[in-house]
Amino acid sequence: QVKFDALLSTKREANTDVADTASDIIADVRARGDAALLQLTQRFDGAAPDSVADLAVSCDQIDAALDGLTPQLRDALETAASRIRSFHERQLPQGFDYSDADGVALGMRYSPVDGAGLYVPGGKAAYPSSVLMNAIPAAVAGVGRRVIVVPSPNGFVSPMVLAAAGIAGVDEIWRIGGAQAI
Numbered sequence: 001q002v003k004f005d006a007l008l009s010t011k012r013e014a015n016t017d018v019a020d021t022a023s024d025i026i027a028d029v030r031a032r033g034d035a036a037l038l039q040l041t042q043r044f045d046g047a048a049p050d051s052v053a054d055l056a057v058s059c060d061q062i063d064a065a066l067d068g069l070t071p072q073l074r075d076a077l078e079t080a081a082s083r084i085r086s087f088h089e090r091q092l093p094q095g096f097d098y099s100d101a102d103g104v105a106l107g108m109r110y111s112p113v114d115g116a117g118l119y120v121p122g123g124k125a126a127y128p129s130s131v132l133m134n135a136i137p138a139a140v141a142g143v144g145r146r147v148i149v150v151p152s153p154n155g156f157v158s159p160m161v162l163a164a165a166g167i168a169g170v171d172e173i174w175r176i177g178g179a180q181a182i
């Protein structure tokens with residue numbers, strides 16, 4: 001019990017070294033642009049792209065990932081996507097408008113943002129659920145452009161993540177992880 005109490009009382013604040021490192025990475029990308037992004041991708045992911053365009057995942061790669069699924073896995077992803085979509089459709093807020101007794105028009109409306117960047121973890125494991133649970137609510141909300149960034153050790157992105165992105169209707173996928181993806 002003493003060890004458990006000690007664990008509960010420890011600080012859970014973010015390590016300042018991590019925050020400082022992330023800030024340095026973001027500053028480097030802001031200052032040096034694509035050159036920094038490519039260098040950081042090589043440093044952290046072990047991939048050596050010649051250009052930022054090389055970090056994009058093609059539609060053919062997404063289609064291949066979908067085609068490579070077993071029927072059971074595809075059914076599982078599509079069932080999850082359907083349930084997530086159904087749930088979030090029920091959450092959509094409804095706007096309203098009316099005129100008060102003095103004839104003043106009043107109302108409220110909800111408008112989606114034009115685009116959303118979605119970070120999907122992927123350095124050591126595949127998280128297709130993160131794709132579905134982020135991209136589908138954005139689509140239901142009417143977000144026009146949904147872009148995923150995902151770490152890609154040695155250039156590899158899990159086919160399950162790519163397939164989930166295809167099912168969720170993601171517009172773009174980039175093989176970039178960490179703070180530099182932001």
